[in-house]
Amino acid sequence: MKYKKITNEDLLYFKNIFGEERVISENEIKSEYAHDELGTVFNYPEVLVKATHKKEISALMKYANLHKIPVTVRGSGTGLVGACVPIYGGVLLDLTLMNKIIELDKTNLTLTVEPGVLIMDIYEYVLKEDLFYGPDPGEKSATIGGTVSTNAGGMRAVKYGVTRDWVRGLEVVLASGEIIKLGGKVVKNASGYSLKDLLIGSEGTLGIVTEIILKLTVKPVKMISLLAPFNSKEEAILAAPKLISNHVIPTAVEFFLNDSLLYSERYLGKKLPHNNYPAYLLLSYDGYHEEVVDKDVRKASEMLINEFNAIDVFLIDTEERRKAIWSVRDGFLEAIKLSTTLIDECDVVLPRAKINEFLTYVDNLSSELKVRIPYFGHLGDGNLHIYFCKDDLDEKKWQETLKRGFLKLYDKAASFGGLVSGEHGIGFAKKEYLKNQLKSEQLTIMRAIKKAFDPHEILNPGKVI
Amino acid sequence: MKYKKITNEDLLYFKNIFGEERVISENEIKSEYAHDELGTVFNYPEVLVKATHKKEISALMKYANLHKIPVTVRGSGTGLVGACVPIYGGVLLDLTLMNKIIELDKTNLTLTVEPGVLIMDIYEYVLKEDLFYGPDPGEKSATIGGTVSTNAGGMRAVKYGVTRDWVRGLEVVLASGEIIKLGGKVVKNASGYSLKDLLIGSEGTLGIVTEIILKLTVKPVKMISLLAPFNSKEEAILAAPKLISNHVIPTAVEFFLNDSLLYSERYLGKKLPHNNYPAYLLLSYDGYHEEVVDKDVRKASEMLINEFNAIDVFLIDTEERRKAIWSVRDGFLEAIKLSTTLIDECDVVLPRAKINEFLTYVDNLSSELKVRIPYFGHLGDGNLHIYFCKDDLDEKKWQETLKRGFLKLYDKAASFGGLVSGEHGIGFAKKEYLKNQLKSEQLTIMRAIKKAFDPHEILNPGKVI
Numbered sequence: 001m002k003y004k005k006i007t008n009e010d011l012l013y014f015k016n017i018f019g020e021e022r023v024i025s026e027n028e029i030k031s032e033y034a035h036d037e038l039g040t041v042f043n044y045p046e047v048l049v050k051a052t053h054k055k056e057i058s059a060l061m062k063y064a065n066l067h068k069i070p071v072t073v074r075g076s077g078t079g080l081v082g083a084c085v086p087i088y089g090g091v092l093l094d095l096t097l098m099n100k101i102i103e104l105d106k107t108n109l110t111l112t113v114e115p116g117v118l119i120m121d122i123y124e125y126v127l128k129e130d131l132f133y134g135p136d137p138g139e140k141s142a143t144i145g146g147t148v149s150t151n152a153g154g155m156r157a158v159k160y161g162v163t164r165d166w167v168r169g170l171e172v173v174l175a176s177g178e179i180i181k182l183g184g185k186v187v188k189n190a191s192g193y194s195l196k197d198l199l200i201g202s203e204g205t206l207g208i209v210t211e212i213i214l215k216l217t218v219k220p221v222k223m224i225s226l227l228a229p230f231n232s233k234e235e236a237i238l239a240a241p242k243l244i245s246n247h248v249i250p251t252a253v254e255f256f257l258n259d260s261l262l263y264s265e266r267y268l269g270k271k272l273p274h275n276n277y278p279a280y281l282l283l284s285y286d287g288y289h290e291e292v293v294d295k296d297v298r299k300a301s302e303m304l305i306n307e308f309n310a311i312d313v314f315l316i317d318t319e320e321r322r323k324a325i326w327s328v329r330d331g332f333l334e335a336i337k338l339s340t341t342l343i344d345e346c347d348v349v350l351p352r353a354k355i356n357e358f359l360t361y362v363d364n365l366s367s368e369l370k371v372r373i374p375y376f377g378h379l380g381d382g383n384l385h386i387y388f389c390k391d392d393l394d395e396k397k398w399q400e401t402l403k404r405g406f407l408k409l410y411d412k413a414a415s416f417g418g419l420v421s422g423e424h425g426i427g428f429a430k431k432e433y434l435k436n437q438l439k440s441e442q443l444t445i446m447r448a449i450k451k452a453f454d455p456h457e458i459l460n461p462g463k464v465i
Numbered sequence: 466m467k468y469k470k471i472t473n474e475d476l477l478y479f480k481n482i483f484g485e486e487r488v489i490s491e492n493e494i495k496s497e498y499a500h501d502e503l504g505t506v507f508n509y510p511e512v513l514v515k516a517t518h519k520k521e522i523s524a525l526m527k528y529a530n531l532h533k534i535p536v537t538v539r540g541s542g543t544g545l546v547g548a549c550v551p552i553y554g555g556v557l558l559d560l561t562l563m564n565k566i567i568e569l570d571k572t573n574l575t576l577t578v579e580p581g582v583l584i585m586d587i588y589e590y591v592l593k594e595d596l597f598y599g600p601d602p603g604e605k606s607a608t609i610g611g612t613v614s615t616n617a618g619g620m621r622a623v624k625y626g627v628t629r630d631w632v633r634g635l636e637v638v639l640a641s642g643e644i645i646k647l648g649g650k651v652v653k654n655a656s657g658y659s660l661k662d663l664l665i666g667s668e669g670t671l672g673i674v675t676e677i678i679l680k681l682t683v684k685p686v687k688m689i690s691l692l693a694p695f696n697s698k699e700e701a702i703l704a705a706p707k708l709i710s711n712h713v714i715p716t717a718v719e720f721f722l723n724d725s726l727l728y729s730e731r732y733l734g735k736k737l738p739h740n741n742y743p744a745y746l747l748l749s750y751d752g753y754h755e756e757v758v759d760k761d762v763r764k765a766s767e768m769l770i771n772e773f774n775a776i777d778v779f780l781i782d783t784e785e786r787r788k789a790i791w792s793v794r795d796g797f798l799e800a801i802k803l804s805t806t807l808i809d810e811c812d813v814v815l816p817r818a819k820i821n822e823f824l825t826y827v828d829n830l831s832s833e834l835k836v837r838i839p840y841f842g843h844l845g846d847g848n849l850h851i852y853f854c855k856d857d858l859d860e861k862k863w864q865e866t867l868k869r870g871f872l873k874l875y876d877k878a879a880s881f882g883g884l885v886s887g888e889h890g891i892g893f894a895k896k897e898y899l900k901n902q903l904k905s906e907q908l909t910i911m912r913a914i915k916k917a918f919d920p921h922e923i924l925n926p927g928k929v930i
Contacts, residue, residue: 107706107818108847153653162653164662165630178906185816187846188618188627188887190666192899192929193911197629197662201655217714241572245683248753288713288761292754351650353572381652382573422653434657441643445917446658452913464657 003088003461004067006046014049014091017059022050022097032077033092034085037139040344041082041428045072045092052097054173054210061208062177064091064458072460073204075116075143079150080345081427083203087462093208095145101125102211108185110168111214115145122214132219134160136252137423138330145209151201153423155252155284155329158244158380162423164200169213172199175454185213198449203425204460206453220286222293223251225316227325228304229277233257234356236279239308240379241352243283246303248296251284253380254329260336260376264328267335272328273314281310281379282329332376333385340372340389344402344429348413349383349422361412362386371401383422406433426464434465468553468923469532471511479514479556482524487515487562497542498557499550502604505809506547506893510537510557517562519638519675526673527642529556529923537925538669540581540608544615545810546892548668552927558673560610566590567676573650575633576679580610587679597684599625601717602888603795610674616666618888620717620749620794623709623845627888629665634678637664640919650678663914668890669925671918687758688716688751690781692790693769694742698722699821701744704773705844706817708748711768713761716749718845719794725801725841729793732800737793738779746775746844747794797841798850805837805854809867809894813878814848814887826877827851836866848887871898891929899930 004010006025014023025047034044051057064071070090077084086092099116104126111126111133119133120140126133137147137154146152148170153162160166169183182196183189189196199207230236233255240253261275274280283300287293297315304310316322337343350358359375366373372391377384388405390398410420410433419437420426426434435443446465450457469475471490479488490512499509516522529536535555542549551557564581569591576591576598585605587598602612602619611617613635618627625631634648647661648654654661664672695701698720705718726740739745748765752758762780769775781787802808815823824840831838837856842849853870855863875885875898885891885899900908911930915922 105816105818106710108816109706109710110816151653151655151659153655157653161630164659165626174906176906178904180904180907182907184882184884186814186848186882186884186887187817188616188622188814188843188848189884190616190618190812190886190888190890191884192666192891192903192907193671193914194616194629194662194666195907195910197659201657201659206658218710241574245571245574249682289754289757292757295754347655349651349653351570351573351575352652353570378653383651383653417649417651419649419651419654419656421655422651423655425655426657438657439643439645441639441641442645442647442657442660445660448917449658449914452910452917 003070003090006069006090010069011047013063014047014060017056018049018051024048033074036077036079036082036084038080038082038429040342041085041087043085043087043089045086046089048092048094050094050097054171054179057093057173057208057210058177058179060091060093061173061175065175065177065456068456068458070458070461073208075146076118076141078139078142078146079427080347080424081429083150083425083427083463085428087428096143098210104129105185109216110185111216113144113212113214115143115209115212117144118142119144119147126216127219130219131216133214133216134166135163138333144212148200148209148212149203150423150425153378153381153383155254155378157378158253159249159251164197166215167196167200167212168215170196170199170209171211172207173210174207175456175459183213201425203427203464205450205464206459218288221288222290223284223286224293224297225322225325226283226297226300227274227314227316228281228283228310229274229312230279230281230310231277233279233359235309236281237356237359237379239281239304239310242308243300243303244380250380251286254282254376255379256280256332256376259374260332261328263335263339264331267338268328268331270324270328272325274312277311282325336374336387336389340391342390342398343387345424346386346406346409347383347421347424348386348409348418350413350416350418352382354416354418355379355382355384358412358416362409365405365408369401369405371405410437428463431464468535468555471534471555475532475534476512478528479512479525482521483514483516489513498539501542501544501547501549503545503547503894505807506550506552508550508552508554510551511554513557513559515559515562519636519644522558522638522673522675523642523644525556525558526638526640530640530642530921533921533923535923535926538673540611541583541606543604543607543611544892545812545889546894548615548890548892548928550893552893561608563675569594570650574681575650576681578609578677578679580608580674580677582609583607584609584612591681592684595684596681598679598681599631600628603798609677613665613674613677614668615888615890618843618846618848620719620843622843623718624714624716629662631680632661632665632677633680635661635664635674636676637672638675639672640921640924648678666890668892668929670915670929671924683753685751686753687755688749689758689762690787690790691748691762691765692739692779692781693746693748693775694739694777695744695746695775696742698744698824700774701746702821702824702844704746704769704775707773708765708768709845715845716751719747719841720844721745721797721841724839725797726793728800728804729796732803733793733796735789735793737790739777742776747790801839801852801854805856807855808852810889811851811871811874812848812886812889813851813874813883815878815881815883817847819881819883820844820847820849823877823881827874830870830873834866834870836870875902893928896929
């Protein structure tokens, strides 16, 4: 692809749109804007602009489309596949200043927000109104726009689904600068092809989301978590689908091994009540009636011990304990990162019934490739997070190991009916693996869809497909 | 569009693929294959073929794509927008023989089915296993493929969502005859553009669905319905969003006026305990604990009477009563059809807060246009079914009234943030109204998407866009 390099004339134009202080160029651009949380995909934009209104974005896109300047959108930069890294330079469009909550509509149970609102701010805002937003991605400082762009999932997907299930409507600036609205406050929609669903998960390659209408629901009155240690990972993993199908649906079913726990305890300086068993399940139950949540939890505890060989069940029923244990869980990624020199991640999603077989394969691969591969996972929805750790490997060996290991992992997952990404997306880092998995007809259709939205391929070029 | 007319040579080719007895042509084609439940969109196919396997469909499409022969897919033909009517002739591909339930996977909680399975057979099959399929479209003799193609909603959308929310994976024969798989048994997916979501609701214009992986959940143990009469439609309508946001989510919130009730009682020869009040809400609550459902229902009853001015609340807690009252509700469409010479339907969906204002507009429009317009609706999700009745209008006057009335209704709905179709789709009958509502950029993108999937426009041509 041939893109126009940004000149002083372009910068002047951008300053007219955004104002002097929201156009940052060359040496003034901080290095954080050259990468995301993954770190390994790295490139500086030619110019960083910070938008505060869709009209600015529309004006930017009209100009960029005319002059063939690439535009990459960025929220908090918490992604793990390099999706927001401007690999062709051009404009990096930061949306974090567009962080207004526009409207809470209590009759329609919707919340209309700008894309730069952090998801933790959304939780807090709606909880105060006794309302609830279902998706719960691990990274609470992600922007809602970022979670829409990757169809983020998170812990509560077992019961509450993923971001897609909670987006009722979108306002989108197209590559041409035109502004369209998709969906709305309505609950049902059978009005032509669902462009809304196409935009969700498209990682900034089809359009720029400038407003999001979220579905809300009534806040559950009680939530209890359970921590259950097991003597083997196989037993822990087998318990999950049985709990889900023989009982009420849990809110979350997280799985981890002793190593993740120890890394995280060390990282946070916190201790869990259990930390010396091989494998753990961390479950949550919630509901609209206290007595029923208690009953569900009692039944789950009995099943865990009597039927599924859990060694013990530790009830987490105070807010303080809940925060403590979930902060340990939320700390896994950071803790694993700190345990090594560099990581790369595989965010594979599998049918729940195939997890055990797959993780045995991962363990064997770790021995075969002589690389440390810690993992944990959203067991309730079959989404695993698997980390290759560089440790003391030299760069060449690391790259070889990564490539060989990832190809094997994704091939194995595909043979089990799994997919390349459950929730972190494709971005730049997983492009080749998606390409390997899809049939050429699917890729051709996806490329034609990209062309339909963005004929000059200026929106986040080089990503997804 | 110029399509090839079907010759004897083509028929021979089709007989080679499908066998002599599953290729029906010319006068042997029954008139039911020339229309759907709407009736007003009417055209015979040149040939009707009945598929039993995806390989046959793949072979058909390869040939049709080469020779530019239109192919229109049909399930039970229960649609209301003419989507399965072969308006350009060509091949009508009947999938009702592909009615096998392929696999119930209890570990992953999925059901894999062929597209011709009737939704009532799916309910029955999974209930026997204590499992549950959420969507509940009114027409139980629809095929699952038909409900996927229109993203059907139904009564339980308030709590359980629509068909889209329950489709985990699709197998699709493309216009080229290639077979692709989208999604799978996995719960999460962030692996490239969601072609699965694009196929859902595309009414047979992008591909032919040959296998569907449905999500299941655990069967609720108890369901109770409530019938609440009101002195005015305004009060009934106001109660719905308050019930939803101040209490647990009901499974269904249906709304109707006295007229629909009387038509349906007459049609079924059944009486309801109440039938002489102006307006009614029919609510359902379900759950996994009997005592909790009882509690929810008690609270809803109290709120209905004390806060929302319901005249009475009639509890429907036996299976016999439940069947009786819901059969009256399910009979509305047929009953309204029988009350007149011809109907046409508006399946508009609105933000819940706008229903009252919209229905007042409908009532005024009825007076203004001097046409009877009965309606009822899924109040919980803002989806209304509004019927223009021809009664004794002559054809010319009827067409004028329809056109004027529909344009006004859809314009009004759009001004409230509503959409053309909540669950019945666009098909042929609502194409112009969708076109009116969408911006030209959206139409251009939708047309490019159609071209990406179906370059020769042979799949259900003349529909949706």
